[in-house]
Amino acid sequence: MRSPADLTEAFRAHGLKVTPQRQLLFRLMHGNECHPTAESLFQTASEQMPGISLRTVYQTLNDLATMGELRSLDLGTGAVRFDPNIDDHHHVVCDRCSDVRDVYVSGSDALSIQGLDGFAVSNTSILFNGLCPRCAADSE
Amino acid sequence: MRSPADLTEAFRAHGLKVTPQRQLLFRLMHGNECHPTAESLFQTASEQMPGISLRTVYQTLNDLATMGELRSLDLGTGAVRFDPNIDDHHHVVCDRCSDVRDVYVSGSDALSIQGLDGFAVSNTSILFNGLCPRCAADSE
């Protein structure tokens, strides 16, 4: 996802308005590696801007996702998560605390795949599930 | 997933009761390659057993999943899907009609993976998204 300044320009260029709510969310998401949910982002945003509505958070995140500035992820943790990292990457999720981290996978061209007959595949996502270091240690 | 007859024995062996509702669901899921949701299975079951409740369908499918007789899949299509195929395999989903098919992937040992630092990975799932042959043809 681009910088808040770049997004401000991009929004105006598209005829979209730049509101304080949007700017705040630009800042909160830029470089964010926590893969937050709309709800958790709403919590954080509320601290800096009491009165901001959850609906606006959903709306803005979905707009950014539509514009390709961030990816929305359904990792099976109940709520959709948002990732400003739009590089080609994948994710690992802790089954206990739902912590999410980015994972980079290479060599997937060498995979041998059966069953895609006729499907026009546009996206491939690899999801790793398990326990994060902290939770793995706790469960010993 | 094992045959209805085998499941009947297995349930009794575990002290679980074998009801007509469960037996119907055993039959409907055995060899089922449609990856149905609880709701769609409920529709089918209702035809053969009017009055069966959606709650029972959820309950039974979850029990079977817990017993390892089938897998529950969150493929991002809104509702969880159930798959009696418990082989090591993956899935491709049509983004338009939500059709799901099994995909077999081999050679994943050769993948080079960065970012799993410390995670104890217990499961890896690969999800392909795109258009099924029918939808791809329709959109030309």
Place this chain on the structure above:
DNA sequence: TGCGAATCTGCACGTCTTGAAGATTGGCAC
């Protein structure tokens, strides 16, 4: 055949997300 525990049904609730309507405001024209 009868009993007790497991199961089924029906309903309500919880979570996540979106739709709709009215109030507010950004951004351009003047």
Place this chain on the structure above:
DNA sequence: GTGCCAATCTTCAAGACGTGCAGATTCGCA
């Protein structure tokens, strides 16, 4: 700087999916 209009924000309600609960029913064993 001022005013206008469309875009946006907030609030509320509803939709989709899944589960908890309570009472009625039924399986499976003695």
